[in-house]
Amino acid sequence: MPRKKNPKxxxxxxxxxxxxxxxxHTTDTLEREKQxxxxxxxxxxxxxxxxxxxxFCYSDDDMQDVMANCVAWLVEKMPMFKCGxxxxxxxxxxxxxxxYYIALANKNFxxxxxxxxxxxxxxxWDVANSDTADYxxxxxxxxxxxxxxxxxxxxxxxxxxxxxxYGKMVLDAMENFEEIxxxxxxxxxxxxxxxxxxxxNKKTNITKAINTLTTQFNLWKDxxxxxxxSLEFIKKNYLTSEEQKIIKENIKIGKKNNGxxxxxxxxxxxxxxxxxxxxxT
Numbered sequence: 153m154p155r156k157k158n159p160k161x162x163x164x165x166x167x168x169x170x171x172x173x174x175x176x177h178t179t180d181t182l183e184r185e186k187q188x189x190x191x192x193x194x195x196x197x198x199x200x201x202x203x204x205x206x207x208f209c210y211s212d213d214d215m216q217d218v219m220a221n222c223v224a225w226l227v228e229k230m231p232m233f234k235c236g237x238x239x240x241x242x243x244x245x246x247x248x249x250x251x252y253y254i255a256l257a258n259k260n261f262x263x264x265x266x267x268x269x270x271x272x273x274x275x276x277w278d279v280a281n282s283d284t285a286d287y288x289x290x291x292x293x294x295x296x297x298x299x300x301x302x303x304x305x306x307x308x309x310x311x312x313x314x315x316x317x318y319g320k321m322v323l324d325a326m327e328n329f330e331e332i333x334x335x336x337x338x339x340x341x342x343x344x345x346x347x348x349x350x351x352x353n354k355k356t357n358i359t360k361a362i363n364t365l366t367t368q369f370n371l372w373k374d375x376x377x378x379x380x381x382s383l384e385f386i387k388k389n390y391l392t393s394e395e396q397k398i399i400k401e402n403i404k405i406g407k408k409n410n411g412x413x414x415x416x417x418x419x420x421x422x423x424x425x426x427x428x429x430x431x432x433t
Contacts, residue, residue: 163197164242173235192223198242198249199223206253218256225252232301239304239320247327251297295373298381300327302372303365305383310364318361321348363417371420388420391429395419405430
């Protein structure tokens, strides 16, 4: 059985959490330096922990240099954390460090395969991996990281006050997906229920939160793939003529489970937008 995680976190405690918010909310130089002295050791520890957790490899660089670069990256990304929106600074910077190491390992591995002659490879080297597969994997990691930043930045715009609680649960599961042994939908829901101590009669609320995030992801992904990685919230309350045509051809009015929710998520709108269109047809 996997080892249980230690619930106590001595190096990134509440004092550090508070220091992060104090650092981000002041422009006073002396105050920022004071708070940063509390934050910096915790960032160094995060960089060290995730260096070992990700089993960083494919590099001849000194371990301390690699971790120092990760800390520099965390410091650069510090202003992107939003205090008071439910997400812990520890969770945000841990995810950032993890993605940094994974992306760096992928980059180094592509260089390794391109520049190291086959004659120097060991017999166990797996030639089945391809640059294309590595690139896709790295891009998926970057996309997930950027989407999590977008969600944390726009949590209050995505969810009503009532559903922010459930939205945070789903985002937490996304940030800690490595803890979930089975990624089938029912098992993921079970993980969320158990971790947050809520009963399964709240299943509908969790499902609605997942649907909202799916809708936002479909909208956000189109913008992200165009090269725009801004955090500006995306809201769509209309259907294009092409989307209207698809819905008209595939949804039977009055039929139960006719796919209304699925098409709403696909086109990045609320279900009410689809239903209102169907009423007019």
